[in-house]
Amino acid sequence: MAHQQFDIAIVGGGPVGMALALALCEYDYSILLLEARELPEKVDDPRPLALSYGSHLILHRLGIWENLIQPTPITTIHISNRSHFGHTVLTPKDAGVSALGFVVNYHNLYHTMGRTMRDAGVSYRTNALVTTIHTDQQHVSITYRQDEAEKKIQAKLLVLADGGKLAEQIDGVRYHVHDYQHTAIVTNIKTESIQPETAFERFTLNGPLALLPSGEKYAVVWTMPTEKAKQILTLDDQLFLSQLHEQFGERLGNFIQAGKRTSFPLILKYASTIVGHRSVMIGNAAQTLHPVAGQGFNLGLRDAWELASEISRIPYGAPNEPGSSKMLAAYSKRRQHDKFIGRTFTDSLIKLFTADLPLLQTCGGIGLAILDCLPPAKRLVARQMIFGSRK
Numbered sequence: 001m002a003h004q005q006f007d008i009a010i011v012g013g014g015p016v017g018m019a020l021a022l023a024l025c026e027y028d029y030s031i032l033l034l035e036a037r038e039l040p041e042k043v044d045d046p047r048p049l050a051l052s053y054g055s056h057l058i059l060h061r062l063g064i065w066e067n068l069i070q071p072t073p074i075t076t077i078h079i080s081n082r083s084h085f086g087h088t089v090l091t092p093k094d095a096g097v098s099a100l101g102f103v104v105n106y107h108n109l110y111h112t113m114g115r116t117m118r119d120a121g122v123s124y125r126t127n128a129l130v131t132t133i134h135t136d137q138q139h140v141s142i143t144y145r146q147d148e149a150e151k152k153i154q155a156k157l158l159v160l161a162d163g164g165k166l167a168e169q170i171d172g173v174r175y176h177v178h179d180y181q182h183t184a185i186v187t188n189i190k191t192e193s194i195q196p197e198t199a200f201e202r203f204t205l206n207g208p209l210a211l212l213p214s215g216e217k218y219a220v221v222w223t224m225p226t227e228k229a230k231q232i233l234t235l236d237d238q239l240f241l242s243q244l245h246e247q248f249g250e251r252l253g254n255f256i257q258a259g260k261r262t263s264f265p266l267i268l269k270y271a272s273t274i275v276g277h278r279s280v281m282i283g284n285a286a287q288t289l290h291p292v293a294g295q296g297f298n299l300g301l302r303d304a305w306e307l308a309s310e311i312s313r314i315p316y317g318a319p320n321e322p323g324s325s326k327m328l329a330a331y332s333k334r335r336q337h338d339k340f341i342g343r344t345f346t347d348s349l350i351k352l353f354t355a356d357l358p359l360l361q362t363c364g365g366i367g368l369a370i371l372d373c374l375p376p377a378k379r380l381v382a383r384q385m386i387f388g389s390r391k
């Protein structure tokens with residue numbers, strides 16, 4: 001039986017895969033998105049996502065932004081190092097924008113993107129678990145399971161946006177993996193007082209702790225060694241809040257209420273190459289970063305946006321069609337610098353601020369204090385976090 005043919009198959013309908021599908025739907029290519037999970041409405045993932053101002057512009061262009069449920073703006077980021085001198089405050093003025101970013105929930109974003117895709121008529125199959133991929137110079141063959149049946153399709157270009165499970169089936173692709181042996185505990189809390197639109201990033205020897213404004217509450221991403229996280233997860237709410245408060249300090253008064261806690265293991269994982277025969281990796285499939293400074297999705301969204309832009313340059317039927325080695329090489333080159341900087345930036349922050357070396361800790365604190373006094377350096381850091389890097 002002949003397999004169904006597509007120009008582009010996207011495997012993984014997380015927020016990055018969906019963003020790509022939406023960015024491509026205005027062109028004449030036939031596209032299919034395969035997602036292992038159920039319909040987006042059924043997905044519940046409580047992690048908060050700090051979206052940069054740059055991501056907000058992309059989501060606006062994709063028709064997603066106006067349908068999101070009340071994203072909370074971030075107009076101040078307060079960065080400090082627990083028990084050490086020195087802090088930095090970033091504001092929109094530092095970066096020349098109207099807001100530094102916005103906080104949304106993963107599942108709210110996911111549901112909204114699912115609805116927007118449906119309205120845009122994107123070809124989208126859920127409950128479709130891809131099991132095997134085979135790539136060669138001409139095309140890619142994909143096998144997936146849906147409704148207890150095995151199905152096959154072929155495409156000219158495979159985009160892996162599956163978070164990094166399938167890429168090692170592609171010739172020449174290997175992952176570099178560093179297990180931080182840290183876990184992120186995610187919850188939301190109510191505090192005695194709030195500082196509207198202010199996000200806090202506090203480095204501690206155990207790992208960074210972020211409090212992100214989320215309506216009248218704060219979304220918490222508290223990272224620490226996995227063994228410690230296991231203990232913290234068993235505490236009752238009162239003890240949990242007092243330990244969190246002790247790490248965070250007095251800036252928001254007492255911590256008075258905690259929501260459900262969820263945990264995520266933390267690794268740095270990135271592909272040795274982001275392209276293979278007729279295939280390309282984007283989002284977490286290309287790089288999975290530590291959540292410090294909220295860079296992962298923002299970087300992945302730029303992957304999707306830039307890939308769509310590379311594909312859109314190709315006249316239909318041209319020899320450098322989607323999936324050709326020329327097109328893939330151009331995309332890979334275009335993304336190299338931003339990915340390298342994003343990965344190095346987050347990994348270096350973790351290494352610097354969690355090293356149990358007093359001298360290094362003092363240098364970190366001094367660095368934050370100096371940064372606070374140097375507007376050009378602040379502008380560089382703020383714009384890197386907001387727009388990523390271009391050579």
Ligand SMILES: Cc1cc2nc3c(=O)[nH]c(=O)nc-3n(C[C@H](O)[C@H](O)[C@H](O)COP(=O)(O)OP(=O)(O)OC[C@H]3O[C@@H](n4cnc5c(N)ncnc54)[C@H](O)[C@@H]3O)c2cc1C
Binds near residue numbers: 012130283
């Ligand atoms: C605690 C925490 C906090 C974070 N905070 C931030 C933040 O503030 N800002 C930020 O920018 N980033 C943040 N991140 C990172 C962000 O969550 C990820 O970068 C982002 O979710 C990546 O999106 P993705 O679509 O590439 O991958 P995923 O979200 O992992 O989606 C992958 C999709 O592929 C599907 N899939 C997997 N295997 C298959 C298969 N075989 N067949 C079909 N489908 C498949 C999955 O079901 C899933 O839907 C955070 C991460 C964590 C853990």
